Amino acid sequence: ASEMSKDLMPGPYPRTPEERAAAAKKYNMRVEDYEPYPDDGFGFGDYPKLPDKSAHERDPWYQWDQPDVRHNWGQPMHWDFDMYIRNRVDTSPTPVPWHTMRKHFLLFLSTMLIMFGLGEIYPSYRPVGPKQYPFNDLYLERGGDPNKEPPVVTHYEI
Amino acid sequence: METTLLLNTSLLLTLAIILTPTLLLPVSKTSSNSPTTITRTVKTAFLISLVPMTLFMLSGTESITSYWEWKFTTNFKIPLSFKMDQYSMMFFPIALFVTWSILQFATWYMASEPHITKFFFYLLTFLIAMLILTIANNMFLLFIGWEGVGMMSFLLIGWWQGRAEANTAALQAVLYNRIGDIGLILSMAWLASTMNTWEMQQAPLPTQTPTLPLLGLILAATGKSAQFGLHPWLPAAMEGPTPVSALLHSSTMVVAGIFLLIRTHPLLANNPTALTLCLCLGALSTLFAATCALTQNDIKKIIAFSTSSQLGLMMVTIGLNLPQLAFLHISTHAFFKAMLFLCSGTIIHSLNGEQDIRKMGGLQKMLPTTTSCLTIGNLALMGTPFLAGFYSKDLIIESLNTSYLNTWALLLTLLATSFTATYSLRMTLLVQTGFPRTPTNPPTNENNPMITNPITRLALGSILAGLLITSYITPTKTPPMTMPTTTKTAAVIATALGIALAMELSTMTHTLTYPKQNPHLNFSSSLGYFNPLMHRPNTTNLLNSGQKIASHLIDLSWYKKMGPEGLTDLQLMAIKTSTTLHTGLIKTYLGSFALSILLILSTQT
Numbered sequence: 185a186s187e188m189s190k191d192l193m194p195g196p197y198p199r200t201p202e203e204r205a206a207a208a209k210k211y212n213m214r215v216e217d218y219e220p221y222p223d224d225g226f227g228f229g230d231y232p233k234l235p236d237k238s239a240h241e242r243d244p245w246y247q248w249d250q251p252d253v254r255h256n257w258g259q260p261m262h263w264d265f266d267m268y269i270r271n272r273v274d275t276s277p278t279p280v281p282w283h284t285m286r287k288h289f290l291l292f293l294s295t296m297l298i299m300f301g302l303g304e305i306y307p308s309y310r311p312v313g314p315k316q317y318p319f320n321d322l323y324l325e326r327g328g329d330p331n332k333e334p335p336v337v338t339h340y341e342i
Numbered sequence: 343m344e345t346t347l348l349l350n351t352s353l354l355l356t357l358a359i360i361l362t363p364t365l366l367l368p369v370s371k372t373s374s375n376s377p378t379t380i381t382r383t384v385k386t387a388f389l390i391s392l393v394p395m396t397l398f399m400l401s402g403t404e405s406i407t408s409y410w411e412w413k414f415t416t417n418f419k420i421p422l423s424f425k426m427d428q429y430s431m432m433f434f435p436i437a438l439f440v441t442w443s444i445l446q447f448a449t450w451y452m453a454s455e456p457h458i459t460k461f462f463f464y465l466l467t468f469l470i471a472m473l474i475l476t477i478a479n480n481m482f483l484l485f486i487g488w489e490g491v492g493m494m495s496f497l498l499i500g501w502w503q504g505r506a507e508a509n510t511a512a513l514q515a516v517l518y519n520r521i522g523d524i525g526l527i528l529s530m531a532w533l534a535s536t537m538n539t540w541e542m543q544q545a546p547l548p549t550q551t552p553t554l555p556l557l558g559l560i561l562a563a564t565g566k567s568a569q570f571g572l573h574p575w576l577p578a579a580m581e582g583p584t585p586v587s588a589l590l591h592s593s594t595m596v597v598a599g600i601f602l603l604i605r606t607h608p609l610l611a612n613n614p615t616a617l618t619l620c621l622c623l624g625a626l627s628t629l630f631a632a633t634c635a636l637t638q639n640d641i642k643k644i645i646a647f648s649t650s651s652q653l654g655l656m657m658v659t660i661g662l663n664l665p666q667l668a669f670l671h672i673s674t675h676a677f678f679k680a681m682l683f684l685c686s687g688t689i690i691h692s693l694n695g696e697q698d699i700r701k702m703g704g705l706q707k708m709l710p711t712t713t714s715c716l717t718i719g720n721l722a723l724m725g726t727p728f729l730a731g732f733y734s735k736d737l738i739i740e741s742l743n744t745s746y747l748n749t750w751a752l753l754l755t756l757l758a759t760s761f762t763a764t765y766s767l768r769m770t771l772l773v774q775t776g777f778p779r780t781p782t783n784p785p786t787n788e789n790n791p792m793i794t795n796p797i798t799r800l801a802l803g804s805i806l807a808g809l810l811i812t813s814y815i816t817p818t819k820t821p822p823m824t825m826p827t828t829t830k831t832a833a834v835i836a837t838a839l840g841i842a843l844a845m846e847l848s849t850m851t852h853t854l855t856y857p858k859q860n861p862h863l864n865f866s867s868s869l870g871y872f873n874p875l876m877h878r879p880n881t882t883n884l885l886n887s888g889q890k891i892a893s894h895l896i897d898l899s900w901y902k903k904m905g906p907e908g909l910t911d912l913q914l915m916a917i918k919t920s921t922t923l924h925t926g927l928i929k930t931y932l933g934s935f936a937l938s939i940l941l942i943l944s945t946q947t
Binding site: 225226227232252264265271272273274275278279280285286288289294296299300302303307308309310317334 | 412466506507744751753825861864870871872875886894898
């Protein structure tokens with residue numbers, strides 16, 4: 185007794201224009217706007233294929249019947265309406281076009297990664313030099329020949 | 343008296359004091375659970391927690407205590423153990439001090455809130471979870487605290503649950519933290535299987551720690567501490583009330599990720615790949631957040647990106663294998679960041695809810711105490727010599743300049759330091775100076791001591807904390823002592839360049855006209871396009887494929903195609919092919935059967 189009557193429930197795919205008109209009236213839509221899902225065995229029936237627009241794109245200041253989902257009574261709901269509520273997917277147009285956003289972001293990311301790679305190849309460190317010992321770089325202590333001339337050692341002073 | 347006994351007793355007393363409002367909740371409903379009581383409880387806990395801190399500072403006492411053991415299996419036990427070392431004992435008073443100031447502020451800020459007691463309870467539960475995380479000696483207790491702070495963050499960001507943007511932001515926070523939790527559980531599993539314990543005081547491995555569990559820890563820190571890649575939840579978390587932003591998303595919760603890396607630094611120390619990853623990730627985070635902060639117009643978002651940038655700086659310090667310095671930055675950052683948020687809360691309430699800095703101005707004369715503290719906070723953030731931020735930030739930059747590290751990370755961090763100065767000065771100029779752009783009769787009022795006391799207390803902390811902590815805590819690693827003058831003053835020069843940039847830009851704004859849109863402005867103010875590029879395709883695909891799996895895969899395929907209808911289709915196919923073969927001439931077939939039987943019988947006999 186509390187269920188909807190049979191003629192209000194969704195039905196099979198409409199084949200004739202009369203069935204189409206009846207389905208559009210059932211869903212409170214104009215016949216020009218009504219477009220069912222293609223009949224390819226997935227079981228959509230005569231449910232209308234509404235444009236994929238989320239609740240974010242609907243006017244936030246209009247006095248909707250249900251303000252939280254921005255929906256009026258009797259308005260046909262999208263098949264995936266639970267995906268398009270305000271807490272989930274947002275399909276509103278972005279100020280910057282999508283391909284520009286993608287291009288700039290990937291440029292940024294790839295520049296950063298390449299520069300990090302370069303930074304690994306050429307790291308920064310305090311200037312270092314080899315350790316310097318006195319006595320001709322310890323020539324005799326290291327087993328050098330006492331008769332020969334020791335090699336010239338350059339010493340640095342900081 | 344034995345120092346460890348006093349240490350343990352006083353720290354446990356602190357924890358017990360904080361737990362009392364939660365225990366008294368079912369008992370009495372009248373005044374014993376009001377916001378004032380909770381504020382007073384936290385203040386008492388702060389004063390008691392000063393005892394173990396001074397004890398540690400003067401005698402260096404540390405202790406690890408365990409109270410009860412969960413005998414999970416015969417060779418894997420999980421004790422309830424607390425580690426009272428330098429980090430936990432320094433963190434307790436700081437966190438309690440900041441929380442006390444924030445709670446006192448919240449009694450004024452949330453005064454018109456009907457469920458204010460519940461709000462205070464949530465904040466208290468968050469504090470308990472954070473302190474458990476800090477004092478935990480094993481990964482299990484840390485995980486309890488970790489999840490606790492994540493949950494309370496969700497509840498508090500979505501405090502005004504009628505607002506869809508707040509719900510979305512809370513959901514975002516939970517999801518991004520969950521992705522980080524995957525990494526944490528991965529490393530916990532590795533620890534349990536390799537070391538057979540979740541305790542943290544085990545000796546580090548003599549050989550290099552395998553990179554995979556360290557990647558897990560770094561992923562956990564990326565999620566919780568909003569490093570680049572898992573960062574969008576932190577600016578979105580500004581949907582929550584300002585005391586929530588001040589407590590969770592500036593001083594305490596977001597440092598949990600860095601704190602995890604500090605606690606597990608023996609594992610990180612001998613794996614250079616993980617350290618370099620920390621360094622590069624931190625440098626990228628700090629620059630990205632600072633770039634985004636340059637063009638924001640919401641005062642809370644600017645401070646949120648500032649937090650994100652400083653967290654990146656802490657990650658950089660971890661990457662330099664200097665956990666103690668990272669902790670010093672956590673401690674000093676808590677003071678001035680919480681103060682910045684409280685000042686912004688006063689400004690927002692005084693302008694009747696206005697959060698856009700383009701509609702503020704000239705507040706220096708209208709709100710003198712608040713704006714002075716805002717200035718002190720900004721100066722501390724920029725690393726002005728001898729304020730709190732200087733002691734940690736300058737040391738970090740010095741260590742950066744004198745280490746063997748990735749050049750690009752060094753350049754990015756220096757650039758981020760100057761950007762910090764730029765956006766701080768931009769905020770100061772637009773909020774405090776110039777002509778007022780507010781409506782003509784705002785309810786400006788800062789005469790309430792509930793406002794001025796917390797802010798001035800935190801200002802005092804911002805000025806003195808760095809000096810006090812560095813004077814009393816000896817560093818475990820020798821800091822670089824000698825360096826050229828340029829290197830020593832690099833941080834100050836970078837900051838000065840940032841200030842010069844900001845002054846130049848502000849004079850340009852007043853004198854020259856600028857084009858409205860350009861690619862760099864778009865990139866910065868849209869937060870690098872990260873949010874739409876990542877959020878929209880991923881969620882659409884996930885939800886769509888989920889719907890298709892539920893309806894088409896399960897209903898259509900498994901129930902129908904794999905069962906009756908599939909069989910029907912196969913049989914139909916077979917039938918259609920074989921229908922052409924047989925023509926249905928029964929009498930001819932019977933006649934041919936009879937003829938062949940007769941032929942066989944005749945040949946037999």
